[in-house]
Each structure stands twice: as C-alpha cells, then as structure tokens.
Amino acid sequence: MIGKLKGTVDEIGEDHVLVDVHGVCYLAFCSGRTLSKLNAGEAVTLFIETYVREDQLKLFGFASALEREWFRLLQSVQGVGSKVSLAILSTLTPSDLANAIALQDKTAISRAPGVGPKVAVRILTELKNKAPAFAGEAMGTIGLKQELGEGVASAPVADAVSALSNLGYSRDQAANAVAAALKTAGENPDSAKLIRLGLKELAR
The missing domain is CATH 2.40.50.140 (Nucleic acid-binding proteins)
Structure with missing residues (x-):
C-alpha cells in the first residue's frame, strides 16, 4: 500500500x-x-x-493529509464515488467543505460538477456530525455554524449573523465574524455588541 x-x-x-x-x-x-x-x-x-x-x-x-481524509469521508456517503469526491474537492477547500456542511449549505455543495440536489442533501445529512473533526483550521467556528445550520443558535448570535448578511456579507463570512466576536464579547453579549464587533472583524 x-x-x-x-x-x-x-x-x-x-x-x-x-x-x-x-x-x-x-x-x-x-x-x-x-x-x-x-x-x-x-x-x-x-x-x-x-x-x-x-x-x-x-x-x-x-x-494535504486533510484533503485525503475528506476524499475518504465523502465516499462514505451513498452514491458518492471517487470521481464525485474529486469534483467536490476541486470546487471547495477542506475548510469550505466543512463550513458548507456545518451551515447545511446545499448550494455550495451543488456547485461541484456532477453533484445534484439529492446527492448534496445526502452529503449534508450524513456528514453533519463528522464535519468538526475534519474542519482543519476552521474547527473553531464549526460548532457555531452547526448551531446556525440546525436553527438552534442563540437569538443574539442568529440576529447578528442575519444583520451582517443583510449588509451584503455572505453567511459564511458573517458566521466567521460573529464567531470571532464571541471570543472578546464577554458573557451573554447582545446582538448589537456582536454586530459591532463582527463589523470590526470584517474590516480587518
């Protein structure tokens, strides 16, 4: 071997x-x-x-070893073979793929050639609990993104991500910014504080 x-x-x-x-x-x-x-x-x-x-x-x-791990992981999904796995990894980086799964972003997965809506949903469903372990550098924000994707994030967090998205940032950018803001926001921050700190992160 x-x-x-x-x-x-x-x-x-x-x-x-x-x-x-x-x-x-x-x-x-x-x-x-x-x-x-x-x-x-x-x-x-x-x-x-x-x-x-x-x-x-x-x-x-x-x-990278991480890209190889994703190649293996993708093929654990029914109907996903080596060709489709390579197409997905040609379209998305490992961290982008982990983000898409955490956010349940079917559109991002479907951008890969040969990946239809049904296969995209199957990938999101079957891998959603495995994404954090294969997130690489994005591991720190995957937990929050999973909460957003499943609709169980706290109201201030969800509101802050929504507000930043409405300003024209992608949902992924907004989630990254709010995740970074949470590290310096103290205990139980309100949405206004998270939005303000999130905008500072996005301006860097």
Whole structure:
C-alpha cells in the first residue's frame, strides 16, 4: 500500500499527474485544486490513497493529509464515488467543505460538477456530525455554524449573523465574524455588541 509519494513532477494531465520517483513514474489522479499547485520539473510530495480492484490499481494524490481524509469521508456517503469526491474537492477547500456542511449549505455543495440536489442533501445529512473533526483550521467556528445550520443558535448570535448578511456579507463570512466576536464579547453579549464587533472583524 502506497501512503505518500515524494519525487519530481514529470507530467501534468487534465485529471492526473505523473510523479517520477527515482526513475519510476507513478500516475496519481488528483483534484483540480491539487493539480493547480504543481509545476512540471519541481519536487512534490503527495498524500496517496490506493485503490486496488480485481482488474486495476489506482492512485489518488492529495496536497494535504486533510484533503485525503475528506476524499475518504465523502465516499462514505451513498452514491458518492471517487470521481464525485474529486469534483467536490476541486470546487471547495477542506475548510469550505466543512463550513458548507456545518451551515447545511446545499448550494455550495451543488456547485461541484456532477453533484445534484439529492446527492448534496445526502452529503449534508450524513456528514453533519463528522464535519468538526475534519474542519482543519476552521474547527473553531464549526460548532457555531452547526448551531446556525440546525436553527438552534442563540437569538443574539442568529440576529447578528442575519444583520451582517443583510449588509451584503455572505453567511459564511458573517458566521466567521460573529464567531470571532464571541471570543472578546464577554458573557451573554447582545446582538448589537456582536454586530459591532463582527463589523470590526470584517474590516480587518
């Protein structure tokens, strides 16, 4: 089983890369996001997921271990295979994906090619309790976003996010700002204070 490849980029294709490891070239299928970071002739390290079937052996390569974990997690959802998983990871970063699941944002998931509304809803439903563990740097705000997505956030928090959204910020930006505001707002802040602190965060 191959877990990681370290070598030189030999060739970049539309959906794959050839990595030269001491004269042996390995073909790894990658997300568009990972491929965009690669340049022919440069050194590369890819985290690898190995698929072994009766008639084939496939390698899938990822720029980070977190992206590989999301690739595995997405395929735990019924009807989601490797092709759809790579399409999603080509469209959304791991943190964006965690945010979308926490906020139950079907539109964000549906932006990926080949992901229809039914599949998007299935992903949101089946992965909503797993998103925090795979949120990476976004872990600190995922809990609040889950509360917003499920409609159980406190009234001041929900009102502050709504107010910032009405000012033209995306729901994700508003939620991030309010999450940051909560760290400095003290105990039981009202919506006005959260809005004021949230705007300061957004102005940075």
